[in-house]
Amino acid sequence: MLPAPAPVINSTTAEFWKATTEGRFILQRCDACDIVLWFPRRNCPKCWTENVSTFDAQQTGTIYSFTVVRKGTGAFKDAGPFVIAYVELADGPRIMTNIVDCDIDALHIGMPVEMVFHDTGEGSALYRFRPASR
């Protein structure tokens, strides 16, 4: 499995990362202007209200762009070739992530993908994607 180093967690992102340990991917929506927020924030970046709500997002999307890293460094030093991608979520945001459990030669922009969670062992799980099963 691709290494899953723990992210830095702060008071703004704690709720998000806790949800990942339960297999949930939560997004925020601004109550005032109804836009979806990415990444987690206290204030809407459009109207700056603190009145933002969270919801359980769909765990599907499509590949917006991707790259195969031929040789990683740090925790990824021995990972072999791996994939970094932007996935466009069904709920809208384009998010940085990894594509896993895939044939790297078969990847293409627009490919449907579904979310998987890789436990970091430190109270969080990394949200990654694999080719959609159907």
Add this chain to the structure above:
Amino acid sequence: MTIRGAAYVAGIYEHPRRDIPDRTLFEIHTEVALGALADAGLAMSDVDAVFCDDTAGFGPMSLVEHFGLRPSYFDSTETGGSSYLAHVGHAAAAIAAGKCSVALITLAGKPRTGRHEVSFASGSDAGFESGWGIAGAPHTYALAAQRHMYEFGTTSAQLAEIKVAASIHAQYNPNAYLPYAVTVEDVLNSPLVADPLHRLDCCVVTDGGGALIVVSPEVARSLNRTSAKILGHGEAIKHTNNGGIDLTYTGAVWSGPRAFAEAGVSVADIKYASIYDSFTITVLQTIEDLGFCEKGQGGKFVMDGGLVAPFGKLPFNTDGGGLCNNHPSNRGGITKVIEAVRQMRGEAHPAVQVPNCQISLAHGTGGSLGSKHGSVTLILGQEDA
């Protein structure tokens, strides 16, 4: 008020070395500062403004202390490799406002032989835009290249043409890190670093530094050296836009028009361009975004020697650029201004000197095309421009 004609680049210096194990960061700052001051015909005691990036210590304080100066103006704007172009624009504005008259801008770094830290994501994006095994600029720039290819049919061979053009120029630069010509095949046969970028799509990693002296018109007139008049400056930050990133364009779509409007010139007036070249894709997207060709047509534009000096459609990076000559401290901005000034002075290598180089452009892209970056465009002219 604009800065058009309100300030001049009067002195330039590029550190000649590409490996500097025997000097500290601050010693390199001093060396390049003195070099640029000597080029202008000025002394350290003339400096009344200091500009530097975030790697020079605690804001501008460490460097000012190191130089032993007491400037009336300072600025440590940090937008990665484009910082120094922003510094030129900010220095011109400060000079126009009467805050200072001799501004010193320096860059020094030792990514080859010394400590170097890169942090693309230390803000609220930490853990979201960072992580994922992203361990350097190639990974995120590759995302931009892949999407550009998907939307516009850009090919790896077209990207390679950009490296080839830079390498043709680098042959004439004895200080260049890679002072020899390469072919499209050489680029395509070099190992993939992060698909679709090959090793030779990437810039060189070099120790080094550079410095610029920006002065008031009164000071410029008092010097024996030819100065480059600052005609226009534009800057912009492009970011992930709340999950709405579009990888097909850069912040040059905003910084470019600001600079052209201030300068009162158009792309047709630009005789030479220093285009930030951290990667081949950086150049391709930037020339589209600055309006040298239609969006998506960059691949066609760079073919058939489009970027080769002195007679290509847009002679670029005649020092060999970051792709072949020098990318000191992993930041190519200061060398972009330096080569543009050499062209305006007629002091580029004769083989790549653009005839009658009356107006030139220098553009910086600092940070990452794949997440966020600072874009800065400068337009420089000869005295009668």
